[in-house]
Amino acid sequence: MEEERENGAHCLIVPYPITGHINPMLQFAKRLSHKRVRVTLALTEFLLKTTTFSAASVSLRPISDGFDDGGRAHAKTSDEYFARFQETGRQTLSELIRELSGSGRVVDCVVYDPFIPWVLDVAKGAGLQAAAFFTQSCAVDNIYHQAYAGELRLPLSGGEVEVPGLPAMKPDEMPSFIYVHGSYPGPFRMILDQFRNLGRADWIFINTFRELEEEVLQYWMTRIGRVRAVGPTIPSIYLDKRLQDDKEYGLTIFKPMSNICMEWLNQRQPRSVVYVSFGSLAELTVDQIEELACALTTCGKHFLWVIRKSEESKFPAKLLAPMGLVVSWCDQLEVLAHEAVGCFVTHCGWNSTLEALSLGVPIVAMPQWTDQSCNAKFVVDVWGSGVRARPNEKGLVRREEIIGCVESVMEGKFISSNATKWKEIARAAVDEGGTSDKNIEEFVSALKILKATTNK
Template structure:
């Protein structure tokens, strides 16, 4: 960038959907912008700003808007059918007020990078003549499916057992996002991911993808026919990839407080590659029967395991399970996932296959055992096993729909000791190197971020 541009500091508003899996990648992207001389302001909801555990030393400014539920957020609303339309109505007005406040305070905005879920942000930005970038926090494959549904190119309910879409491998119906393969489930969420995401995206100046090009290049090339697409990921803290952002070890915001000392001390006493790390993220909920099958499968594997069970879920654990597995297992309410995944004692990651978790494991070279639950996770699991070949799927029993304890035990053994596990570890190491190469100086994702910043400064 030329010297004449350095006097001006571009200001970008970062607006994620208020959930951990959406906040983290967009917050990390904001740090990348700051490292390149951009002022970044993260937009949080009033409730989340009061309840999240944030980093006081962060270089990111935080401003708040209302989602209509300032005392309790999503839980106060009670259901997505109440929360989502209220957020769209109240949030759009509140966002417009925030932009006006920042302009009046001498902090005009050059661009808004908004979660693609939040289509109203683009409409608000256009009122102020502000450029926009839609940010996809989910995989290209998943968003391609949603796009085809939104345009009527993929009819629901699905007519056949398989689906073929450009840039994607053939997909079984069960490998499609749950909002599509289980047509009619969660209609409020379906409305967001299908109708809202693509309602006005053609008007966005950029479309950002939280991947690196090699990960889904066929899908990226297909998307590039319609939009000004840029791959800018994986957006995980720099110290786990390129190490160019000093001390950038954490996302900087947590919905739950991690038990860092407990986790890391326990892991430090375990042999290399011996621990199965188990986590189903911040939203997925197993029923009591499935929780028991998973628990006894972990015990039956006779492997060391560290299992994240949120406080709200711990009552579902079998009676005396924690006591009976104390020699081999650790159950915690939350953990610092990146620190855990990067620890040498971790042998594999049993995961719901949320896209952030997949990207983190892939970027750190950790093989996966996929046990998807809903939304995009089934599609992610397909890619984990058959496209990226960095793990395997624990498939549910056809008769009872459960991932039984026998299946859990078998899959853990295969992942940690079998040939599939060895191959997955080798491939995970390959993808780790490609992920780092993408964000290194001059890498594909780094170049795209530079291009975005240069465009902001040049106008």
């Protein structure tokens, strides 16, 4: 196997340097490696110095974002970070491609995150094939593409919004960058810039699976072409189990309190625990945390709540009840896969949403910003795998609303049944011969043909 990989095609994978974008691309890299493609993952110098990495089948190499000592946090503005990353990243990525070629590990294809579209320019400048890898849902990508093309007029006006390939949506069910027009202008420019050179990409991959977003995927294939669903990109042990050593993503920024969580969950009854986490970036207000704490401590159910160290000062410790366990971080997949967990209160980031769907855990959606409100719309109204906790006129989700949503999910057989259904479909998609597996195999076959042609 190693000899075949040594003489086979070589993919250089370049993610945007945040965990939520790296992990799905890293899982895709593992799938390629399992199919005997050599893979190198390019991460920024800062990330390589500050994270723990454990994925033996994938090689790591550095590039620079221009902030090697502090990463994004050391940039004064998002615009400064994007500009510096583009300037320094172009140079160091080009050097890496030449270095790999000179050492006998010639790169055949670059798989890149469209959040950094200049990677495609570098790849094409080096005469390489290139694949864009979208880490958000196809629905969200479609909405952003409509805005980029000027077909979705901003700011929004009127009632429901009609977007091809999607159900009619209320304005507040759109991504927050669309709904609250003018918020975070720097990141929004970056999001629209994903599409500026997409026509030059040889493949377009999306972290979803056909059965989950069939209509919008079909629309994109008709309009853009070259589109393939390759998800859900979560460790194989939780899906098809073909990669026996693939039990975690392999990139760790926060230290999970795994032993404490598992010991506590092992003492709970099946489907009795409410798991609460808002990911690695979302920041709840002090008032929202208090409402959530009051809801959890009065609903009469055990709960496991992840509150990052940066958020600990907001937590009302006096409300902590014996029914709950509060930790600074956990292995989310390990928790969601535990039989004690019956409900997931989440911000509905795409990775968390895919994990819950793939593990059959019903959702209480509390979206905060960016793509999360759109993901929540699909969870509730399209996939039927959860409910949304609605905020009041001040944007605060009150404790009574949270309690009602938790009870309806924990006691709702219909939602639980739908969650189980999506678990089975997600696993089938990546199993041998499944829809996503076929798309990955098609890409691998194309790489082998490309390599054979190049060698001639």
